[in-house]
Amino acid sequence: MNRKDSRHPVVGGRPRLLLGGQLHNSTSSDIELARAAFDRVVELGGNAVTATVSWHLVEPREGTFDFTGVDALIGLACERGLALTLLWFGAFKNAASTYAPRWVRADAGRFPRAQAGADGATGAFTRPGTPVLSVFSPALLEADRRAFTALTRHIAEVDADGTVVMVQVENETGLLGASRDRAADAEAAWAAPVPTALLDWLAAHPEATGTASRLWREQGSPASGTWAQVFGDGPGADEVFMAWGFASYCEALAAAAAEHLDVAYYANAWLGPQPGQELPGQYPSGGPVAGVVDVWKAAAPTLALLGPDIYVDDVKGAVAGYVREDNALLVPESRVAVGNVFWAVGSGAVGFNVFGVDDLRPDGQFAAAYHLLTGAEDVIVAAQRTGRIRPVLLESGESAVVELGGLTWTVRGAADVLSRIFLDAGVQVRTQARGEQENLEEALMPAPADTRAMGVLIDLGEDEVLVIGQGLMLEPAGAPGEIVEIDDAVEGRYEAGEWLNGRNLNGDERLNLLPLDRLAAVRIKVLRR
Numbered sequence: 264m265n266r267k268d269s270r271h272p273v274v275g276g277r278p279r280l281l282l283g284g285q286l287h288n289s290t291s292s293d294i295e296l297a298r299a300a301f302d303r304v305v306e307l308g309g310n311a312v313t314a315t316v317s318w319h320l321v322e323p324r325e326g327t328f329d330f331t332g333v334d335a336l337i338g339l340a341c342e343r344g345l346a347l348t349l350l351w352f353g354a355f356k357n358a359a360s361t362y363a364p365r366w367v368r369a370d371a372g373r374f375p376r377a378q379a380g381a382d383g384a385t386g387a388f389t390r391p392g393t394p395v396l397s398v399f400s401p402a403l404l405e406a407d408r409r410a411f412t413a414l415t416r417h418i419a420e421v422d423a424d425g426t427v428v429m430v431q432v433e434n435e436t437g438l439l440g441a442s443r444d445r446a447a448d449a450e451a452a453w454a455a456p457v458p459t460a461l462l463d464w465l466a467a468h469p470e471a472t473g474t475a476s477r478l479w480r481e482q483g484s485p486a487s488g489t490w491a492q493v494f495g496d497g498p499g500a501d502e503v504f505m506a507w508g509f510a511s512y513c514e515a516l517a518a519a520a521a522e523h524l525d526v527a528y529y530a531n532a533w534l535g536p537q538p539g540q541e542l543p544g545q546y547p548s549g550g551p552v553a554g555v556v557d558v559w560k561a562a563a564p565t566l567a568l569l570g571p572d573i574y575v576d577d578v579k580g581a582v583a584g585y586v587r588e589d590n591a592l593l594v595p596e597s598r599v600a601v602g603n604v605f606w607a608v609g610s611g612a613v614g615f616n617v618f619g620v621d622d623l624r625p626d627g628q629f630a631a632a633y634h635l636l637t638g639a640e641d642v643i644v645a646a647q648r649t650g651r652i653r654p655v656l657l658e659s660g661e662s663a664v665v666e667l668g669g670l671t672w673t674v675r676g677a678a679d680v681l682s683r684i685f686l687d688a689g690v691q692v693r694t695q696a697r698g699e700q701e702n703l704e705e706a707l708m709p710a711p712a713d714t715r716a717m718g719v720l721i722d723l724g725e726d727e728v729l730v731i732g733q734g735l736m737l738e739p740a741g742a743p744g745e746i747v748e749i750d751d752a753v754e755g756r757y758e759a760g761e762w763l764n765g766r767n768l769n770g771d772e773r774l775n776l777l778p779l780d781r782l783a784a785v786r787i788k789v790l791r792r
């Protein structure tokens with residue numbers, strides 16, 4: 264779970280943990296709405312914001328560029344001291360092409376559409392009325408790359424302060440409705456030899472367990488051949504092929520941009536398989552999902568990061584495939600579930616965006632979490648870089664054993680334990696029942712949306728632990744026969760890296776050191792003899 268070297272974006276020599284929000288897709292096209300959303304990020308205590316750049320708005324006519332909207336976003340972020348991530352919604356956005364300019368969509372001869380083919384492995388093409396361009400079209404790549412290059416060149420010119428720290432290349436790529444594109448260029452690519460770079464990657468990573476490695480081994484680890492010869496002809500082979508197509512497309516854009524703009528380029532994933540979307544094509548086929556991260560790594564070395572967009576319940580499963588030696592975890596988007604922040608940050612995430620930040624309550628759980636976490640940014644980053652941080656997220660009834668700083672912590676959900684203790688006495692304790700909680704509850708209702716026991720544990724050295732979270736009971740243990748007990752516990756907060764003491768916690772407050780009904784930070788000193 265912990266990483267020794269999480270590759271944080273470095274801004275002005277300082278490795279950063281970027282915590283903030285992503286604007287709704289259309290907000291950045293209206294500067295007043297964008298201003299309000301950026302202000303909301305500040306109110307929430309975030310230090311970073313992520314906003315759309317739309318191809319059809321910046322290049323309404325071929326070769327004619329208008330970056331005034333981009334300049335406005337950079338200005339808003341700079342004024343507020345927020346790190347800005349720009350999202351390039353080019354030819355591909357959520358497995359569709361609605362952000363391609365009209366001059367692209369209108370010319371299906373020059374820019375061919377993706378085709379499902381009669382025998383598409385996951386069924387007929389299911390998105391009538393939605394434009395989906397073929398990622399194998401050289402003309403599309405050229406046009407998209409030219410626009411992306413113009414954008415990143417412009418940023419390099421105007422952003423002397425380095426406000427723009429990351430650029431996302433396309434958005435949730437992949438093909439929906441079929442596991443493989445059957446447009447003419449796609450069929451030609453499918454019949455061509457598998458690129459050596461991919462075969463070399465597979466041969467160099469005999470321990471890899473991704474879809475490509477698995478299928479390649481099933482075919483007898485061929486040294487060359489067509490896609491069907493190397494990976495077979497099932498939906499998995501189609502997905503590997505599409506992943507190569509989308510990843511090399513994104514690589515071409517990022518590599519061209521990296522020549523003149525030195526920021527972290529990354530790609531985000533619509534996750535799959537997930538409940539109800541079991542097969543490639545039911546979730547976008549070829550996007551950077553966990554099973555084909557290997558293919559993306561082989562095809563797109565310029566992309567510093569690949570990240571999961573977390574709209575599924577299982578945050579632990581969602582991030583697991585992205586915590587790798589060759590990838591630092593970034594959560595480009597998450598639904599409004601604050602437990603996801605703690606799990607991601609404790610797992611080494613270098614960034615996290617709640618999606619639709621425009622709508623978040625300025626006084627909700629995310630505000631509490633972000634204020635506590637961004638205040639402690641340097642402490643957290645240092646801990647992430649040296650493997651001294653652990654995540655905790657407990658469903659009702661769960662407990663965890665956390666090894667940290669030479670101690671073994673038993674961590675339990677306080678609501679679980681207290682409701683058991685007080686049940687007989689008829690005392691009501693808020694429980695963690697979560698069934699009816701929905702994504703946007705925090706946006707709409709005063710109650711905290713995420714009532715799970717959650718947090719991060721950070722080893723501060725010398726038998727001292729910092730815990731940021733809620734609803735946790737913590738019991739330390741050491742070697743057999745050793746005296747290990749809580750010596751002192753102080754609630755408080757970091758403000759710009761400086762710890763400010765609050766209550767000294769003893770007596771009743773020692774039971775659940777992290778309160779049930781709100782997020783808090785507590786420094787716990789342990790006595791060991």
Ligand code: N0T
Binds near residue numbers: 288435533539572618
């Ligand atoms: C995300 C967001 C935005 C049956 C959704 C999530 C964002 C895009 N897509 O609000 O559109 O631009 O990246 C797709 C999640 C699909 C889950 C389907 C469950």
